[in-house]
Amino acid sequence: MKVLAVNGSPRKNGNTATMLREILSGAAEKGAKTRLVHLNDLTMKGCQGCLTCREKPGECAHKDDFQGLLEEMKNCDAIALGTPIYVFSVTGQFKCFLDRCYCFIDNSEEGTYRSVLPGGKKLALVTSQGNEDSQAYRHIIDYLLLLFSFLSGSSIEVITQSGTEDKDSARKDASLVERARAVGRSLAS
Numbered sequence: 001m002k003v004l005a006v007n008g009s010p011r012k013n014g015n016t017a018t019m020l021r022e023i024l025s026g027a028a029e030k031g032a033k034t035r036l037v038h039l040n041d042l043t044m045k046g047c048q049g050c051l052t053c054r055e056k057p058g059e060c061a062h063k064d065d066f067q068g069l070l071e072e073m074k075n076c077d078a079i080a081l082g083t084p085i086y087v088f089s090v091t092g093q094f095k096c097f098l099d100r101c102y103c104f105i106d107n108s109e110e111g112t113y114r115s116v117l118p119g120g121k122k123l124a125l126v127t128s129q130g131n132e133d134s135q136a137y138r139h140i141i142d143y144l145l146l147l148f149s150f151l152s153g154s155s156i157e158v159i160t161q162s163g164t165e166d167k168d169s170a171r172k173d174a175s176l177v178e179r180a181r182a183v184g185r186s187l188a189s
């Protein structure tokens with residue numbers, strides 16, 4: 001059992017990273033091998049629109065660090081995806097990643113859309129925001145859930161952290177930490 005976490009925050013020790021690490025700790029408790037990837041460490045452009053993936057679903061023709069992440073996503077059993085809210089949306093790093101995930105969408109048969117991310121993966125979604133209103137960016141979370149539930153074909157555990165004060169807010173919140181560990185255990189079960 002391999003569990004991958006993808007951090008869309010440029011902060012390696014911020015709230016999103018903390019929640020993802022706790023998810024991975026929970027998964028490790030269940031015996032999973034875990035790995036945390038910080039998108040900000042990767043040399044990765046946004047989608048170049050070459051549309052080669054329309055002919056070869058599941059592959060991306062643009063050769064940069066996304067290639068390694070693509071293979072890790074295919075080969076793991078569960079994925080935890082996390083992003084802070086930046087300017088009413090996801091971070092630029094995370095949007096770049098989402099656009100590259102277009103290669104997992106096969107629409108070669110007219111009018112149909114099929115995920116080619118190898119099946120059976122459990123997914124979790126983590127967001128973090130300064131706004132105290134947990135519903136303020138509900139439309140962003142719904143948009144992410146639409147994409148990720150299409151890709152995974154299963155229901156998705158969601159953690160929305162709101163009202164953060166600084167990068168340590170998550171690690172100071174014992175109930176949030178416990179919730180993240182529980183999500184990790186469930187990803188690895």
Ligand SMILES: Cc1cc2nc3c(=O)[nH]c(=O)nc-3n(C[C@H](O)[C@H](O)[C@H](O)COP(=O)(O)O)c2cc1C
Nearest residue numbers: 009014015016084085086087088128129130131164
């Ligand atoms: C450039 C930038 C834009 C932000 N925009 C928003 C926003 O629109 N709404 C909000 O609630 N918080 C916003 N925030 C606050 C972050 O979402 C918040 O600090 C979050 O906890 C950061 O997560 P991290 O510690 O994982 O990086 C913004 C922060 C930055 C740096």
